[in-house]
Amino acid sequence: MEIELRNIHKAFGSNEVLKGVDLKLKSGEVHALMGENGAGKSTLMNILTGIHKQDKGQIFVDGKEISFKNPLEAEAYGIAFIHQELNIWPNLSILENLFLMHSVTNGMGILDFKAMRAMAEQKCREIEIELPLDMEAGECSVGQQQMTEIVRNLLLDAKVVIMDEPTAALTERETEKLFEVMRSLKKRGVAMVYISHRMEEVTQNCDTITVMRDGVSVATKPVKEYSMEQIVRDMVGRSITEFYPDRRNKPGEVLLEVKHFEQPGVFHDINFNLRKGEILGFAGLMGSGRTEIMRAVFGVDPHAGGELVFKGEPLKITKPEDAIKAGLGFVTENRKTEGLILDFSILRNIALPSVDSFAQSGVINFNILNDFADKMAKKLGVKTSSLDLEAGALSGGNQQKVVIAKWVGRHPEVIIMDEPTRGIDVGAKRDIYELMNELTASGVSIIMVSSELPEVLGMSDRIVVVHEGRIAGELLHDEADQEKIMTLATGGQ
Incomplete structure (x- = not known):
């Protein structure tokens, strides 16, 4: 699936959040979306997935202009958004969370847990992860909850997965597992939008970077052609020669x-x-x-x-x-x-x-x-x-x-x-x-x-x-x- 957003504008009252953003996403690509807080990254993705409606601009999916009325329409089309605040029901099992909105029933209309388990296990094998399907989600680690979100969307045959700050609360081991899963999804042709402030993660795991500043997309480049210094300059509009100021203070007693x-x-x-x-x-x-x-x-x-x-x-x-x-x-x-x-x-x-x-x-x-x-x-x-x-x-x-x-x-x-x-x-x-x-x-x-x-x-x-x-x-x-x-x-x- 290929997606193109052209000249997207969005204002909330007098606050103009997006002032002309362009973004192209290709199948099998991990595309980083970077910018300072308030640059408009999440708003742009909310527009793509039908949470908000743009004031101006066009969205094309595989060359066809489209505008989703709500996130369910976007999901049905194969576009999933995994928000920073995970959408998990803590008192339900992992298996129940996986099929909460799209349950499987038998011929009598009764929930078919055996079929759902088989589908979940198959999808986990495909991306080489294990999930405690019978454990309550609230008792699982944040990493397991995040993988639950990913599997849930893959069960819906997601072709585009948007991840907003996915590693913010993960352990190092869980973070590495997430990147392994992303590499697996990439091989299967799934496109990913990766929103993060962590430079090293982006430069090591993404193919392309689009930088936004003050509601405008200022640059899009392959990761290999984009230096960290230039990324920072594009994000903040100025050069930050050193990330960390000198420590000149001498501690006392x-x-x-x-x-x-x-x-x-x-x-x-x-x-x-x-x-x-x-x-x-x-x-x-x-x-x-x-x-x-x-x-x-x-x-x-x-x-x-x-x-x-x-x-x-x-x-x-x-x-x-x-x-x-x-x-x-x-x-x-x-x-x-x-x-x-x-x-x-x-x-x-x-x-x-x-x-x-x-x-x-x-x-x-x-x-x-x-x-x-x-x-x-x-x-x-x-x-x-x-x-x-x-x-x-x-x-x-x-x-x-x-x-x-x-x-x-x-x-x-x-x-x-x-x-x-x-x-x-x-x-x-x-x-x-x-x-x-x-x-x-x-x-x-x-x-x-x-x-x-x-x-x-x-x-x-x-x-x-x-x-x-x-x-x-x-x-x-x-x-x-x-x-x-x-x-x-x-x-x-």
């Missing part, structure tokens, strides 16, 4: 000590310290326990043993309020479910942790609150027409800036940042890296958990590596490289 932290079955005998003005990187494979350790330190989750020492004094944290009062902040891994209240305004989200400081005799002074939120939004470079806009309407990069802004506004001495740049574009990443440098230069200490090794190496003064709930080793910035980190992360010496 020990500020926080974590001693013998313990939670049976989760992490064991965790010991590390954090210095004033330092960025301490935490690396390790997904599921190694990095996030769980940080949640316990901040009081979100319990721990069974161990102690915290803050500025030389014992610190007892049993709930997040204790951590906040002590001067700690926590930028959580999932901004949408834990970092923000999406239907609250930007203003209310930024002010939330500091709201007590705007109250006099129990009454909030909204003039002071508004000035505070406006100041923090400008400081972080949040791009918005109004602070009254719902946080859920922002791009991913701007949402992350709001999450960071609400903690920076409390002037914490320690900020834990769990995956601070996940799912955001290279321009927004650079903004956050520069902010981290600015914070540490002013004496704030940062613990950064990240699955992106270049980020860990580029921004950390020291790196702690976690393996299966234990600290496998610690590396200084100057001695660390990807091979050493991965050796420790996989249990090597």
Whole structure:
């Protein structure tokens, strides 16, 4: 199947999202769609699959002009969209999820589970994967849920598969399996649109790249002819000579000590310290326990043993309020479910942790609150027409800036940042890296958990590596490289 989108325009009210986008997709091609958050990538795919209707422009499928009224029409035509937020029913089995909208019945109209199982097993064999068909989907890993989405669409004979940030929550093993499946689909002539901010994934696994900027397609080239520097320049409209700003700040005395932290079955005998003005990187494979350790330190989750020492004094944290009062902040891994209240305004989200400081005799002074939120939004470079806009309407990069802004506004001495740049574009990443440098230069200490090794190496003064709930080793910035980190992360010496 070949698809062509010509001169696509789309506006939502006065907000013009797409201003003339062209895209060609060929059978058996993996076509990367790249651009900053807010460039219009998802909107373009929503138009292709019938979620939205374009204001102007044409869509051709195998040379025939077509416009789908809804996603079901697109699916019937063989075009599937696997969204970043997976469409999985957690209380149903994997098998039931596979056939939820297209069940198979026998001659008496009764569900034919034997036939459905046979079809599912056959499709899994074709792409060389295994799925626990009888397990509840909610008990499966994100990788298994993602493979369920892929198999479900292949059962519908999908000829085009669109994937939006498919590896954002996958382990390395699951990510590699996804790429194996993509290679298998490619051999069978399935075309794929791959939306991702991860440069290495795109350059290693895609054939063609189309870059969008501000609602316009600015370039389309074969991957082999497209340098990383040029991709960045096309995405952000300027050259970013270095992805990571120089770390010139010299860490000071020990500020926080974590001693013998313990939670049976989760992490064991965790010991590390954090210095004033330092960025301490935490690396390790997904599921190694990095996030769980940080949640316990901040009081979100319990721990069974161990102690915290803050500025030389014992610190007892049993709930997040204790951590906040002590001067700690926590930028959580999932901004949408834990970092923000999406239907609250930007203003209310930024002010939330500091709201007590705007109250006099129990009454909030909204003039002071508004000035505070406006100041923090400008400081972080949040791009918005109004602070009254719902946080859920922002791009991913701007949402992350709001999450960071609400903690920076409390002037914490320690900020834990769990995956601070996940799912955001290279321009927004650079903004956050520069902010981290600015914070540490002013004496704030940062613990950064990240699955992106270049980020860990580029921004950390020291790196702690976690393996299966234990600290496998610690590396200084100057001695660390990807091979050493991965050796420790996989249990090597």
